[in-house]
């Protein structure tokens with residue numbers, strides 16, 4: 001569990017430091033005549049805002065009309081990018097597609113999840129994935145294995161799922177116990193069923209120009225989908241990704257590059273992360289350090305996607321802790337033009353993208369358009 005020390009940027013000490021800074025920024029913004037563009041979530045049939053035509057990887061027509069549209073408005077607080085609402089919209093789209101598939105060919109997609117050990121957070125994620133599958137009509141298969149299982153046992157289950165035509169996606173929940181070799185296990189997942197996008201061949205294709213991976217990793221895909229659905233331009237923009245892990249930071253930077261952003265990666269050895277991050281029009285932070293990205297790291301009007309999920313002690317919460325991101329939300333909301341909250345931002349999108357990848361896989365397997 002993360003410590004409370006330096007984790008709460010709404011503490012009185014922090015506020016005392018923050019207030020003059022944000023006032024200075026607001027004054028500067030006014031002085032420079034900066035007009036911030038706001039992206040407001042609206043109801044589907046709202047006539048007051050212009051609906052956007054959005055690309056969707058799983059919709060029947062490949063193009064859908066989204067509920068998140070663009071409006072121009074001046075305000076001191078960032079627009080909240082509502083990952084929970086977008087994820088719900090995506091689940092509804094997937095549900096309709098699953099039903100269409102069932103009606104046409106009598107088949108539905110299937111997702112297998114292997115979980116080793118008793119980590120509480122992993123058990124929660126797996127439970128959420130199962131519920132999400134149920135909500136859209138995807139079959140889910142779960143294999144809970146004891147902590148002391150062998151690598152060979154895990155691989156045996158993976159191979160069975162590789163050969164099972166009713167399974168279209170296989171996910172091995174990470175992290176694995178330390179006695180297991182993650183690489184051997186992830187390599188065993190058939191590339192056609194690698195809905196996490198963690199297989200080296202998928203990672204390689206994502207990194208190459210002119211190649212398309214079978215699957216795009218769920219969390220980075222969710223980040224880009226949020227930007228798309230809020231009509232946020234990526235092309236030609238300066239983006240900074242903080243973190244370079246195989247599962248989030250690196251693929252997020254590659255996806256942004258594929259969208260024609262100019263991308264800089266900040267990592268633990270970067271000597272001037274604050275100065276570099278302050279150049280960005282779009283920030284994606286995936287570090288795992290509560291409130292590391294302070295208001296002073298953010299250019300006024302930047303868009304902030306906070307991937308970090310960090311538990312911090314909170315005696316007032318029934319669980320004894322609450323989740324915060326990598327970004328000091330209370331400071332960032334006064335400076336950014338749009339920001340994802342934690343919880344309710346990228347997390348629900350990760351699960352929605354897992355369902356999306358499983359549907360894509362099943363459509364491919366049955367040659368169903």
Ligand SMILES: NC(=O)C1=CN([C@@H]2O[C@H](COP(=O)(O)OP(=O)(O)OC[C@H]3O[C@@H](n4cnc5c(N)ncnc54)[C@H](OP(=O)(O)O)[C@@H]3O)[C@@H](O)[C@H]2O)C=CC1
Nearest residue numbers: 219243244245248267268286287288307308309346347350
């Ligand atoms: N919302 C969601 O759906 C998901 C959220 N997460 C969350 O995202 C966060 C990151 O996850 P993950 O990528 O797996 O984590 P990793 O620990 O694998 O990677 C963390 C990255 O952050 C970098 N880093 C560490 N300290 C600093 C620092 N002080 N300054 C700049 N960079 C730093 C590391 O740099 P280096 O490479 O130099 O070590 C590394 O590249 C976690 O909070 C995790 O819980 C993860 C997956 C899904």
Ligand SMILES: Nc1nc(=O)c2c([nH]1)NC[C@@H]1CN(c3ccc(C(=O)N[C@@H](CCC(=O)O)C(=O)O)cc3)C=[N+]21
Nearest residue numbers: 124125171172173174175196309343344345347348350
């Ligand atoms: N093979 C594999 N694939 C993964 O995609 C994978 C993984 N292993 N291991 C762990 C990380 C983490 N991850 C999250 C998914 C959903 C939320 C999520 O839904 N979060 C909610 C909060 C949930 C809560 O309250 O506990 C939110 O941000 O709103 C968070 C984190 C997927 N991961």
